[in-house]
Amino acid sequence: MKSPLSGVYVDPERTTVVDAMDRWLGTRHAVQTLFTPWRRDAIDHLFESLLPRIWDAGRVPLLTWEPYLAAETESDIARRIAAGDFDAYLDDWAGRLTDWLAGPDGKWGTADDRRLYLRLAHEMNGDWYPWSPTVGESTPDDYVEMWRHVHDALASEIDADHCQWIWCVNHADVGEHTAEACYPGEEYVDWVGVDGFNWGQSREWSDWRAPAAVFDDMLTRLGRFDKPLCVPEVGCSSLTADGHDPARKADWLRAAIDYFDGYVQLYSWFNEDKETDWAVFDGKNGTDTIDGYACYPAYREALADHEPTAPPIDDATFRGV
Numbered sequence: 001m002k003s004p005l006s007g008v009y010v011d012p013e014r015t016t017v018v019d020a021m022d023r024w025l026g027t028r029h030a031v032q033t034l035f036t037p038w039r040r041d042a043i044d045h046l047f048e049s050l051l052p053r054i055w056d057a058g059r060v061p062l063l064t065w066e067p068y069l070a071a072e073t074e075s076d077i078a079r080r081i082a083a084g085d086f087d088a089y090l091d092d093w094a095g096r097l098t099d100w101l102a103g104p105d106g107k108w109g110t111a112d113d114r115r116l117y118l119r120l121a122h123e124m125n126g127d128w129y130p131w132s133p134t135v136g137e138s139t140p141d142d143y144v145e146m147w148r149h150v151h152d153a154l155a156s157e158i159d160a161d162h163c164q165w166i167w168c169v170n171h172a173d174v175g176e177h178t179a180e181a182c183y184p185g186e187e188y189v190d191w192v193g194v195d196g197f198n199w200g201q202s203r204e205w206s207d208w209r210a211p212a213a214v215f216d217d218m219l220t221r222l223g224r225f226d227k228p229l230c231v232p233e234v235g236c237s238s239l240t241a242d243g244h245d246p247a248r249k250a251d252w253l254r255a256a257i258d259y260f261d262g263y264v265q266l267y268s269w270f271n272e273d274k275e276t277d278w279a280v281f282d283g284k285n286g287t288d289t290i291d292g293y294a295c296y297p298a299y300r301e302a303l304a305d306h307e308p309t310a311p312p313i314d315d316a317t318f319r320g321v
Contacts, residue, residue, distance in 0.1 A: 008271050012050045040089065051116070065119065075136020076138055115318055125175070126174045194230075235270035
């Protein structure tokens with residue numbers, strides 16, 4: 001197996017941070033994760049600003065497309081999407097994506113058109129998103145029909161050479177439905193993904209877990225689908241029972257990159273302090289400081305040791321083969 005693609009989530013509005021992070025690494029992340037809701041008022045900003053900004057920086061966008069509406073999102077959203085209630089929005093969105101993918105390659109482009117990883121309605125096997133069958137009125141079958149309906153709405157205009165679909169689950173099932181019950185089918189999915197975090201002692205329900213303890217079970221289960229494996233979101237808290245321990249987090253970062261190499265084809269670090277101190281660069285904590293940014297040199301050192309695939313990405317690597 002080739003070395004994995006290395007990705008990162010940094011809020012795309014914080015371009016100075018992600019650019020400084022890549023300078024610190026001495027290379028560019030091949031992929032940058034971002035998020036967008038199902039709202040018309042988000043379309044222009046996505047296609048005119050966010051995606052071009054990431055592509056022009058030399059990274060392939062990994063777009064997490066969340067069916068959140070401008071108003072409160074009801075728990076039957078998957079069923080409504082499958083029924084065609086949002087087809088006008090889908091038609092507009094598909095047209096804008098087609099236009100963006102057909103835009104100029106820029107200095108980093110290696111194919112005829114641009115590229116995108118598309119992660120629709122992720123972590124559906126949890127209980128925190130309205131599209132999850134566990135949350136309310138939708139069923140696993142509704143989720144599958146939603147996915148297929150959205151895929152079909154875009155696939156007539158967009159091919160797999162330029163848009164790869166990532167079906168992504170939480171590392172553990174939370175609720176009554178398994179991840180596998182929501183699998184849309186081989187012809188509708190290009191990659192299968194797992195999100196997983198070491199929460200440390202940051203929550204009452206959490207404890208310190210090694211990378212294998214977080215990912216082994218679900219990656220083994222999803223490996224049966226015979227699709228490229230990826231981890232679109234991974235992070236580690238530094239909070240232990242004795243308080244923040246950046247050195248222990250540094251060890252976890254090294255262990256995780258060791259774990260991913262040879263196992264998955266892509267992973268992306270969640271580099272924003274949100275629920276806890278996930279960041280490895282420009283976060284609340286670190287084991288060093290560079291140019292005013294708190295950082296974890298262990299992350300940079302582990303990437304250098306494993307030499308993950310850097311941009312530009314060839315066709316086969318983009319497709320996970």
